[in-house]
Amino acid sequence: MRETPACFGVVVNRSASERGSALLGLAAWIRRQGWLRRIYQHFPQSLRNRVSLVLAAPARKRVRFPRTPAWDWAPSKPVTRPTNLRSSSGLAFDGSAGVNIFAYFRGQFGLGESARLYTRALIDAGYPVALFDIGLQLPHGFDDGSLDDYLSSETPYDIHLLFVNPDYLEDSLHEIGRAKLARGYVIACWFWELEIIPPEWLPALDIVDEIMVSSSFVEAAFRRVTDKPILRIPLPLGDEPDSGLSRTDFGLRSNAFIFLVTFDFNSWLDRKNPFAAIEAFMRAFPLERDDVQLLVKSSNGYRHPEPFLRLLNAASNDSRIVVRDEVIGRHHIQAMQRCADAYVSLHRAEGFGLGLAESMRLGKPVVATAWSGNVDFMDERNSLLVDYELVPVETGQYSHSQGQRWAEANIEQAATCMRRLVDEPGLAERIGNQARKDIHEKLSARAIADCLIGRLRLIHGDRITIEPPTSFLDM
Known part of the structure; x- marks a missing residue:
């Protein structure tokens, strides 16, 4: 049977490829039929997930990373620490200190990872925490067990830190139990990626006492709709375990300059905009140049068959573009970021930009749109920022899109930046070194934990009689 190079840099069976595309095409057609879509939406989420899995199975199998023995490695769980320690700044904790944290602690998606980052920072600082895992059935992976040793149904403290966005708040409260939150002070850590907070979210403001956000971009959006206290504390980045996988383990070339793009289909393909990076x-590198490679690492593509097919088609004419779609552990993600030479994010909007910050922490130069949450930690010295034009968000491109706008990156300028990183001696190393230095200073897990602890102490002692700072840098 005849074989042909696939669009993602591996050899696949032609008929299998065509069958996979046909099935995805059928799924796309079904999604465009309004009457079928309305019926389909009444199916249980678990059934819809299974249908998507079957339809996308042929293509999904072809875009998994190749497996070598090194993939069997896994980091051990963190050792449980006592919670009566002192933080690095010498803050002492008495019996009145502590915070209950409610989050998707096992969730393999942005909000779950954000909660784990803040939580680990508090644990490493020795601050008392009680972790309550929210088990809502969301269309994501839930296999991160890194904080399992800390999970409990006990919530003994009178401050509650809640990592649930407003659209799922009511469902979460039903699972948590309103009584658990009624006697305490509720801080909601919310993420959003556009300038206008959806009107449907506003009733959730009545349930919380304070909002915590990770960037000035998100802060500005919430300040337009509430006068409740808003605390801006960026995501803390500490030392992450690395699986040790090499380029060979990821199926990447050892002698090429590797550009990395990462995103989750559940986070909206049009917002992440990998097509611009492709x-x-x-544009930057003619086909005859074989010294470069682009790794497009996504997850949950099978849950979105039509956009998944769009991505595969966009990469199909260049064998240097490698598409991989699967959920992998954090230790493997860390290794993948290490193996890359540069990170590219021509996003239309970011609430924070965790993938960008993580790559910078490893000393990788980042080419990124100069708009939204990422500009809090990116500048012209530590990054290659790309100009943009603000354009309306079209219907269907993102949730709550009416009246919203976001950034359209200048693709020609981005291509020039990518070409410079490869061809201009010393540029990638110089920018990467500055990026590493700045991230270690600006997003230090230790410093951010102490600032969050300082705010929690004020609440414990004064019950919001003292106005909170607007930034962790003000503390």
């Missing part, structure tokens, strides 16, 4: 790469 186009910029192809």
